Amino acid sequence: MILKNFIVFEGIDGAGTSTQIEMLKKRQDSNKFFFTAEPTDSETGKFLRRMLKGDVELDARTSAFLFAADRNEHLYGSGGTNCGVVNQAENGKIVVSDRYLFSSLTYQSVTCGNELPRRLNESFPLPQILFFFDIDPEISLKRVLGRGETEIYEKLDFQKATAERYRAVIKEYEEMNTGMEIVRLDAARSIEETASVIEKFLGNLL
16 A cells, blocks of 8 residues: 655665755745654654664564564554654645665564564555665765764674665565655765755655
């Protein structure tokens, strides 16, 4: 199922998804948007952020279940300011999310295999548009290290494996003909060039 008015930005850490969302927030018509991210700011999401920082150690399968639970709250709940995506989209807001189920199909599959993440996420709706920020892991990691604070997944070997898995996941969805529009972006290009491509697709929704 496709959820209309729902847009997702995906890419490995340092690909530039957050930067583009911050640019959208500065638009004069930003009131037409609902900006959100995963993990959410619900209690489950806060726990996951602690895990990503390395404060909590979990079995990879446990984290896969928790990410799916947080995603369900993201879509249907009211436990945080960035929850309730379905309600916002159905009421006419353009929902822009930094990460969604494609992150789980990528990151969790690297750590615990493909089957569990697929099973946990198969019932969630797909976005109307998926922007995939494709970038060389060495470039993205330099950006991450420049921020001065890293998470448990932000290591070059893992980033390389993740980048390959991301590309495979996106290709699978391109071949499924789900009705979801997939836009591949060269995230090594300038911020302005990337924003220009995104703007062309957003213009059809506004």
